[in-house]
Amino acid sequence: MSNVKQLFYGTIIHSLSLDKLHIIKNGLLSVDGDGKIVSLQENVEAEELDSILEGLAEDSKLIRLSEWQFIMPGFIDTHTHAPQYANAGTGMDLPLLEWLEKYTFPLEHSFSSTEFAAKIYPRFVSHLLRNGTTTAVYYATIHLESSKYLAETVKGSGQRGFIGKVNMDRNSPEYYVENSNDSVLHTEEFVKYVLDLDAGENLVQPIVTPRFAITCTEKLMTALADIAAKYDVPIQSHLSENTAEIAFVSELFPDIKDYTSVYDHHKLLNHKTIMAHGVHLTDDERDLLKQRNVGISHCPNSNLALRSGVCKVRQLLQDGIKVGLGTDISGGGSKSILDAMRRASATSRVVAMTDGNGEHLKLSELVFLATMGGAELVNLQDTVGNFKVGKDFDALLIDPCAEGSPIDVFDMDDTERVFEKFIFLGDDRNIIDVFVKGRRVSGGGISGLSTAWYLSQSLPKSCKITIIEASNRLGGWIQSRRHGEQGILFEYGPRTIRPGGLGGLAVLELIKCLNLTPSLITIPKTHPAALNRYIYYPDRLNKLPHSLLSLAPSLSRAFIRKAIPGILREPFVKPANTDDESIGAFMARRFNSHIADNILSAVIHGIYAGDANQLSVRSVLPSLYYYERYYGSVLKGLMRGLKEVGDKRELERELGECVGDLMNDMSKISIFSFKDGIQMMVDALERELKMKENVTIKTGEKVVKLEIENEKAKVHTESSVFSSLHIISTLPSDILSHILTPTLPHLCQTRSATVAVVNLAYSDPSLLPVTGFGYLIPASTPNNIYSALGVVFDSDALPSQDKVNITKLTVMLGGHYYSGMNSIPNEDELLSHARWVVSNHLGIGEEPMLWNVSIQRACIPQYRVGHLDRMRELHHSIRNTCGGRLSVAGASYLGVSVNDIVLNSRRLAGRVVEWIERRKSNVTGLEGVEEIPAPV
Numbered sequence: 040m041s042n043v044k045q046l047f048y049g050t051i052i053h054s055l056s057l058d059k060l061h062i063i064k065n066g067l068l069s070v071d072g073d074g075k076i077v078s079l080q081e082n083v084e085a086e087e088l089d090s091i092l093e094g095l096a097e098d099s100k101l102i103r104l105s106e107w108q109f110i111m112p113g114f115i116d117t118h119t120h121a122p123q124y125a126n127a128g129t130g131m132d133l134p135l136l137e138w139l140e141k142y143t144f145p146l147e148h149s150f151s152s153t154e155f156a157a158k159i160y161p162r163f164v165s166h167l168l169r170n171g172t173t174t175a176v177y178y179a180t181i182h183l184e185s186s187k188y189l190a191e192t193v194k195g196s197g198q199r200g201f202i203g204k205v206n207m208d209r210n211s212p213e214y215y216v217e218n219s220n221d222s223v224l225h226t227e228e229f230v231k232y233v234l235d236l237d238a239g240e241n242l243v244q245p246i247v248t249p250r251f252a253i254t255c256t257e258k259l260m261t262a263l264a265d266i267a268a269k270y271d272v273p274i275q276s277h278l279s280e281n282t283a284e285i286a287f288v289s290e291l292f293p294d295i296k297d298y299t300s301v302y303d304h305h306k307l308l309n310h311k312t313i314m315a316h317g318v319h320l321t322d323d324e325r326d327l328l329k330q331r332n333v334g335i336s337h338c339p340n341s342n343l344a345l346r347s348g349v350c351k352v353r354q355l356l357q358d359g360i361k362v363g364l365g366t367d368i369s370g371g372g373s374k375s376i377l378d379a380m381r382r383a384s385a386t387s388r389v390v391a392m393t394d395g396n397g398e399h400l401k402l403s404e405l406v407f408l409a410t411m412g413g414a415e416l417v418n419l420q421d422t423v424g425n426f427k428v429g430k431d432f433d434a435l436l437i438d439p440c441a442e443g444s445p446i447d448v449f450d451m452d453d454t455e456r457v458f459e460k461f462i463f464l465g466d467d468r469n470i471i472d473v474f475v476k477g478r479r480v481s482g483g484g485i486s487g488l489s490t491a492w493y494l495s496q497s498l499p500k501s502c503k504i505t506i507i508e509a510s511n512r513l514g515g516w517i518q519s520r521r522h523g524e525q526g527i528l529f530e531y532g533p534r535t536i537r538p539g540g541l542g543g544l545a546v547l548e549l550i551k552c553l554n555l556t557p558s559l560i561t562i563p564k565t566h567p568a569a570l571n572r573y574i575y576y577p578d579r580l581n582k583l584p585h586s587l588l589s590l591a592p593s594l595s596r597a598f599i600r601k602a603i604p605g606i607l608r609e610p611f612v613k614p615a616n617t618d619d620e621s622i623g624a625f626m627a628r629r630f631n632s633h634i635a636d637n638i639l640s641a642v643i644h645g646i647y648a649g650d651a652n653q654l655s656v657r658s659v660l661p662s663l664y665y666y667e668r669y670y671g672s673v674l675k676g677l678m679r680g681l682k683e684v685g686d687k688r689e690l691e692r693e694l695g696e697c698v699g700d701l702m703n704d705m706s707k708i709s710i711f712s713f714k715d716g717i718q719m720m721v722d723a724l725e726r727e728l729k730m731k732e733n734v735t736i737k738t739g740e741k742v743v744k745l746e747i748e749n750e751k752a753k754v755h756t757e758s759s760v761f762s763s764l765h766i767i768s769t770l771p772s773d774i775l776s777h778i779l780t781p782t783l784p785h786l787c788q789t790r791s792a793t794v795a796v797v798n799l800a801y802s803d804p805s806l807l808p809v810t811g812f813g814y815l816i817p818a819s820t821p822n823n824i825y826s827a828l829g830v831v832f833d834s835d836a837l838p839s840q841d842k843v844n845i846t847k848l849t850v851m852l853g854g855h856y857y858s859g860m861n862s863i864p865n866e867d868e869l870l871s872h873a874r875w876v877v878s879n880h881l882g883i884g885e886e887p888m889l890w891n892v893s894i895q896r897a898c899i900p901q902y903r904v905g906h907l908d909r910m911r912e913l914h915h916s917i918r919n920t921c922g923g924r925l926s927v928a929g930a931s932y933l934g935v936s937v938n939d940i941v942l943n944s945r946r947l948a949g950r951v952v953e954w955i956e957r958r959k960s961n962v963t964g965l966e967g968v969e970e971i972p973a974p975v
């Protein structure tokens with residue numbers, strides 16, 4: 040037991056056979072440093088754990104599952120087409136052969152470009168992992184390079200995978216077909232490449248992939264069988280999926296008895312062959328499959344969607360044929376093996392009803408097919424599939440009560456029922472950890488991702504970096520998701536970034552390093568979305584001038600005219616001697632109440648969802664504060680500016696050099712985003728971090744206690760405790776205040792606002808009465824009965840994110856308005872509130888074709904008056920009491936924007952590295968409180 044590295048204590052569920060689902064209560068499963076299962080004990084009493092742990096090495100970790108959590112084997116997807124992920128959920132109106140011609144081949148053809156592949160493959164692999172697929176059997180396309188890229192992606196992700204370069208040398212479109220010789224040469228090169236890539240780890244393997252008998256000549260099939268035999272690698276293809284396909288095969292091979300015999304004739308059938316579908320097999324064909332020990336990948340989602348037929352799985356099992364499950368993306372639309380289990384169940388019920396042939400598939404059989412059955416198909420039955428001692432630990436940690444879980448657990452439930460509920464109702468939200476060969480491969484948290492990335496750039500490999508994230512998804516309130524058949528992009532959080540300032544430079548540098556430049560979408564300063572911004576007051580949209588030149592023509596409008604006396608008097612208003620005041624009071628004092636109440640209040644709604652009369656001018660708009668202090672006037676300051684001092688100047692120069700040309704390109708840009716939304720940054724960070732050997736990402740693991748004592752730092756999560764040289768907390772400060780010892784001042788004083796984000800998409804592209812970025816609503820606007828903060832015109836601001844011409848809006852509601860409320864409206868109510876807003880303000884009464892409501896709880900920290908002084912005291916307190924072991928980062932402290940967060944992470948990581956190397960000045964993450972800009 041001395042090599043045990045991880046122990047899991049709690050409920051453990053796995054398949055022993057088709058009939059036997061083994062449910063172990065109080066189980067203790069131990070895994071060694073190579074990811075192998077060392078022991079599996081049943082009915083271990085909690086009291087026995089201490090003595091068991093005593094004999095173990097210090098770095099072994101016990102993960103105690105909570106009451107309803109359980110561990111089960113990872114899912115095995117025995118048939119999926121990675122390139123077709125881009126089409127998933129679409130094109131199900133045609134049967135197989137027409138579907139291939141119209142939708143599938145044109146898409147697969149695009150993978151001649153590895154750049155195109157780079158947009159699809161990493162996302163697909165990471166989604167499969169998130170959905171619990173620890174082993175997948177992939178089809179790539181006919182292209183050698185992008186097939187290699189898929190293999191590299193799978194390898195990089197840590198998933199177990201079989202990757203096939205597809206072969207097609209006839210009956211294929213002119214634009215998507217190979218010459219037979221190239222097909223053979225490229226296949227052999229591919230097989231050797233993947234064997235090399237795996238380097239004996241037994242994680243990625245090549246699989247020889249004649250697409251199906253229709254698209255492969257006899258010569259090609261024979262040569263492929265030779266390659267498979269020469270390198271002893273598996274084979275996959277399609278068999279007997281659809282009646283038109285079968286008829287075509289018999290036309291092509293009139294002298295061969297049936298479809299299965301065609302493959303047999305070409306020596307493609309053996310115990311390592313996986314045939315997908317097998318819907319219309321004859322008795323003789325099943326006999327032959329049994330004789331050759333070929334496995335069938337049952338793909339019920341696709342069989343139904345393409346109306347291929349109903350596969351009789353019970354019959355296959357009775358005949359002793361190996362069966363596993365496949366998602367068959369994009370014949371099937373779902374990437375989840377849970378979905379495959381449910382459709383296999385439904386299909387078997389149809390067979391039971393119509394054929395009277397036996398029973399439908401039972402729960403134990405469905406679980407077997409998804410795990411052990413799949414393992415048999417890929418000939419890894421002695422390596423994965425269940426938790427027999429000696430196998431690799433490929434497993435899922437399931438939490439039926441995870442945040443947002445689609446499952447409800449009641450008093451009357453027991454483990455068996457909760458397991459069944461997960462299989463029939465659960466989804467990726469319940470899959471809080473995914474392990475392959477004992478390694479955690481899923482998820483990660485946005486909090487700290489950028490800090491971890493910067494650290495990973497400078498720290499030596501021997502320094503281990505661990506990211507611990509309570510939820511099971513990345514990104515915090517950054518979330519970009521495509522909806523509906525047309526894949527309309529909805530942003531649930533921030534949607535654009537400004538390239539300006541030091542923070543903007545830091546983000547551009549990160550974009551360059553993450554190779555995201557080709558995915559940028561930029562909006563020039565001359566674009567209507569940059570020029571036209573509005574304020575809704577009191578009952579109409581008021582366009583704001585975007586420059587001094589545009590001020591003159593705006594004067595005809597009373598809303599702008601009323602600001603003029605305030606602007607004219609400002610240079611003559613005596614500076615006040617205050618250390619801080621609210622941004623509302625500051626603007627009213629220096630300008631006038633119209634500017635404070637009707638303009639600035641709206642701007643503060645747009646950035647902080649906050650109350651301008653509560654937020655600190657010094658923390659929220661520090662340059663205005665310093666303009667008054669140095670120049671006696673905001674307007675004079677605006678003309679002269681401020682300069683960065685100390686190491687910020689040095690940083691400005693360094694970032695400028697790194698960003699280089701991109702900075703010049705960005706000088707004409709007002710805002711930017713990415714083709715697939717801001718989440719692309721998060722995904723790229725995750726991908727990069729997962730490639731680093733010294734970085735571990737733990738998701739679904741909540742930190743419950745942080746202890747800094749005698750210059751030692753200890754992290755307690757729900758399941759383990761470990762020591763660390765230095766902890767960087769990126770938690771919201773009020774949450775940190777509850778779990779940290781020692782108690783530090785002011786942590787709990789920064790509260791955060793909750794924002795409801797309602798995305799709406801309309802098929803009519805010309806619904807908006809004006810063009811522009813959108814509008815904000817000040818607190819002074821009457822009849823704002825649903826606490827609206829503003830509306831973004833997404834289809835004007837970032838039209839190229841969608842392929843179709845539509846009107847797309849985001850309505851933001853709540854913020855500080857919700858802070859005094861007992862409960863926040865539910866999603867249905869929020870949708871109707873948002874529709875009321877767009878109907879009353881913009882005259883859009885139409886029914887949206889798509890919408891999404893997300894409630895972003897406590898997402899924007901509110902820096903109230905005195906925030907900077909509080910942060911200064913906190914800085915000194917951390918420095919003096921935590922001995923350099925703790926620093927803080929994230930939006931609670933020194934800036935809420937993506938730019939601020941990235942810049943502060945970069946600077947903090949630099950300081951932490953310095954502290955680790957020299958142990959000089961204790962780092963806190965709040966050093967910025969001592970930096971004051973200088974007048975020019």
Ligand SMILES: Nc1nc2[nH]cnc2c(=O)[nH]1
Pocket residue numbers: 120135139143250251277280341367370
């Ligand atoms: N479902 C499915 N069947 C096929 N038969 C040949 N190619 C394909 C494919 O891409 N998907």
